[in-house]
Amino acid sequence: MQDILFPQPSPTATRAEALAQLDIFAARTHRYARERNFVVAGHGNVSQLSPAIQHRLISQNEVIDRALQAHPFPAVEKFVQEVLWRSYWKGWLEMRPGVWTDYLQQISACSEDELAKAATVTTGRSGCAVMDDFSRELLDTGYLHNHARMWWASFWIHQQGLPWALGAQHFMKHLIDADAASNTLSWRWVAGIQTMGKSYLVRRDNIERYHHDPAVEGFAMLENIAPRLLTDTASRASIALPTLTEECPSSLQRTALLLHEEDLSVETTALASLTPQALGMFHFSDQNQSQARAEWRDRAFADARKRAEKHYLHSCAMMHSPQEIIEWLKRENITRLVMMQPFVGPLRDTLSPLSTLLKSNGIELVTVRRREDTELFPMAKSGFFPFWEKASRRFQA
Numbered sequence: 018m019q020d021i022l023f024p025q026p027s028p029t030a031t032r033a034e035a036l037a038q039l040d041i042f043a044a045r046t047h048r049y050a051r052e053r054n055f056v057v058a059g060h061g062n063v064s065q066l067s068p069a070i071q072h073r074l075i076s077q078n079e080v081i082d083r084a085l086q087a088h089p090f091p092a093v094e095k096f097v098q099e100v101l102w103r104s105y106w107k108g109w110l111e112m113r114p115g116v117w118t119d120y121l122q123q124i125s126a127c128s129e130d131e132l133a134k135a136a137t138v139t140t141g142r143s144g145c146a147v148m149d150d151f152s153r154e155l156l157d158t159g160y161l162h163n164h165a166r167m168w169w170a171s172f173w174i175h176q177q178g179l180p181w182a183l184g185a186q187h188f189m190k191h192l193i194d195a196d197a198a199s200n201t202l203s204w205r206w207v208a209g210i211q212t213m214g215k216s217y218l219v220r221r222d223n224i225e226r227y228h229h230d231p232a233v234e235g236f237a238m239l240e241n242i243a244p245r246l247l248t249d250t251a252s253r254a255s256i257a258l259p260t261l262t263e264e265c266p267s268s269l270q271r272t273a274l275l276l277h278e279e280d281l282s283v284e285t286t287a288l289a290s291l292t293p294q295a296l297g298m299f300h301f302s303d304q305n306q307s308q309a310r311a312e313w314r315d316r317a318f319a320d321a322r323k324r325a326e327k328h329y330l331h332s333c334a335m336m337h338s339p340q341e342i343i344e345w346l347k348r349e350n351i352t353r354l355v356m357m358q359p360f361v362g363p364l365r366d367t368l369s370p371l372s373t374l375l376k377s378n379g380i381e382l383v384t385v386r387r388r389e390d391t392e393l394f395p396m397a398k399s400g401f402f403p404f405w406e407k408a409s410r411r412f413q414a
């Protein structure tokens with residue numbers, strides 16, 4: 018696999034960096050299906066764009082369009098499919114928020130013994146050297162290749178017998194691309210509770226085939242692992258997706274636009290034409306995130322703020338709690354707040370008091386959803402392949 022070793026791209030924490038990285042990677046997306054499963058130094062065979070896509074420094078549509086400019090659809094189908102896994106997971110979780118609540122409950126139910134054992138694995142002291150290397154890579158860089166995430170999660174659940182939710186929480190803390198939907202549902206899939214009866218088992222021969230240079234000490238721990246049979250405690254009851262606007266209706270009300278971490282390029286959406294009287298950004302300091310993740314977010318937020326200030330011709334106020342948002346709106350005499358709808362996950366949980374606070378202060382709330390989410394989310398009713406069958410029709414024409 019020597020030909021796919023090339024230097025690690027610089028971290029893409031601004032929209033310009035992400036677009037440049039996308040340009041470089043688009044040229045090789047026709048090789049992605051063949052190369053993507055290999056874990057190689059520098060990870061040059063995968064895009065490493067997930068933090069930028071997750072925070073929407075760039076959109077999935079931009080990523081897909083760029084790949085399709087470089088190559089015909091059949092040549093890049095696998096790449097496009099992977100990009101749309103995020104929409105699938107997000108849509109699935111939006112319709113089943115009980116699965117997120119269950120994850121939070123599972124964490125709070127973990128015992129002291131489980132927490133102590135978890136710490137030996139997360140700090141790279143499990144005795145299985147290849148897994149310990151992944152543990153350190155995650156702590157040092159905030160990134161793991163997809164195959165490494167699958168192996169590590171499987172080792173955690175099926176070899177170490179640790180609670181899947183505790184591992185998922187560790188990923189949420191350290192991954193720069195941490196995403197409530199992709200992460201929770203991937204962990205559930207490895208655990209065998211997402212697709213019932215189907216778990217993912219790490220195997221030594223699979224690592225030997227796909228890892229360019231695995232450390233072999235403790236490899237025997239990966240032999241003959243029996244799958245744990247776990248029960249799904251989550252409610253999978255699905256709710257109807259709320260009908261949201263994609264373009265903000267014009268209004269004579271004094272309007273504020275609030276940016277947040279789940280969409281850091283609002284000025285490229287239908288909200289580009291909004292002329293707000295005030296511009297703000299919500300930046301809550303999640304105690305549960307690593308230094309690497311916090312630093313990346315600070316850079317990405319600074320970039321988003323600069324672009325939004327230039328586009329909307331306002332300076333951007335920073336807010337750290339729902340209460341601060343209300344105080345800012347009152348100071349600015351605002352009667353209507355516009356923001357992108359937060360997805361199921363930590364941001365939505367943190368902002369949950371906002372709608373009541375706004376109502377009691379006589380301020381209207383307009384939440385907007387990107388058109389691609391409105392189109393794709395309802396397709397995530399069951400498994401990925403029925404979703405893909407519908408979602409990919411527009412590329413086949």
Ligand SMILES: Cc1cc2nc3c(=O)[nH]c(=O)nc-3n(C[C@H](O)[C@H](O)[C@H](O)COP(=O)(O)OP(=O)(O)OC[C@H]3O[C@@H](n4cnc5c(N)ncnc54)[C@H](O)[C@@H]3O)c2cc1C
Nearest residue numbers: 063064065066067099100102103163194195196199200203
């Ligand atoms: C246990 C586990 C936990 C995970 N947690 C997260 C997470 O918190 N956040 C996250 O973004 N992804 C998560 N993933 C999915 C996947 O591993 C990453 O999206 C991918 O490795 C990101 O690297 P990349 O940008 O180089 O991907 P590439 O291989 O270059 O893929 C291109 C893009 O497609 C999307 N993508 C690719 N694979 C997946 C996938 N399986 N699910 C969803 N989107 C995908 C990403 O946006 C990615 O940037 C997890 C996977 C597993 C097995």
